[in-house]
Amino acid sequence: MVGSENLKKCPECGGTNLYNDKDRGEMICRSCGLLIDAKNISLGKEWRDFEEGDDSEMRRSGAPTSYTKYDMGMGTSIGSESDAFSLDKKQRYKLQRLKRWQKRLSTVMEKNLKIALGELRRLSSFLNLPTSIEEEAGKIYTEAVQKNLVRGRSIESVVAGVVYAACRRQNIPRTLDEIAEASGIDKKEIGRSYRYITRELRIKILPSNPVDYISRFASVLKYGPETQSRAVEILSQALSLELTSGRGPIGIAAAALYIAGLLEGERRTQRDISDVSGVTEVTIRNRYKEIIQKLDLEDEIKKIKAKSKSKEDVNKDDVF
């Protein structure tokens, strides 16, 4: 069973060496780096069994458990009627109390989870996130509810924060701005919930890698594949020179793209890049300056600017 994805061609370079990154829900051309189809949403875990022969391993009854179902597809209740007969008075009382507690807890929690998971579903489909992220976000949210971390803040803001965290965890970062726009929640509010939840649940999140932003920004800005790979190259050099420590990864990615655009003759204004990336022109300029200094690109850029200038002159001559 050869997947049909192998038959597709890259619209940019015509190459057939495509890489279907299921975790990210992205299709990437291996020869030119073009992001082909970001909406190619993966279904995450494959739980069906297509191997011939012994399929008993994979046979299931019922739906797969999922954190995006509020009770993971299962219900739990403490004790049954018949249990109580085998217990003495004291134990029976204890059991009753437990049952009452569970009922109260679970109804409050379930109500919360139902709303939250609905919102989560809406958000992640709006943002075109793969189900693996929805799963992880659901899992984190469930934990947060169990530890009473949602109290005092809106369900929506916590969901947004949790989605942000899940994206970061899977190295498919979305900017806070994007999530803010999709959820209608203030950026600061999302950041607050995000920090609170990750701190309280001790979720380890590595600082995001600027490279993770390149393909998305580049495709919105309609940069060609050469520019993209040039930007990645610039990034890795900047990374090894430790230009990046303590700096916001988005600003670095934006600057690398800006520089790559200059070098490859695909000029975009700082404003364009600023709009897409959500960092200001000032920050792009600052990173830009730092990077071209440390990478000795100043001369090269001067040359290119001079060249484009002389080209304009030539064009003027042509007119007359």
Next chain:
DNA sequence: AAGACGAAAGTGGTTGA
């Protein structure tokens, strides 16, 4: 006129006493 540049003041978060 639009884009690029940079100074100055303001914002929100982190850190360390």
Next chain:
DNA sequence: TCAACAACTTTCGTCTT
């Protein structure tokens, strides 16, 4: 808990293309 601090933003004037 508070102040110092770094990164980033906002705003604005100036220079360049």
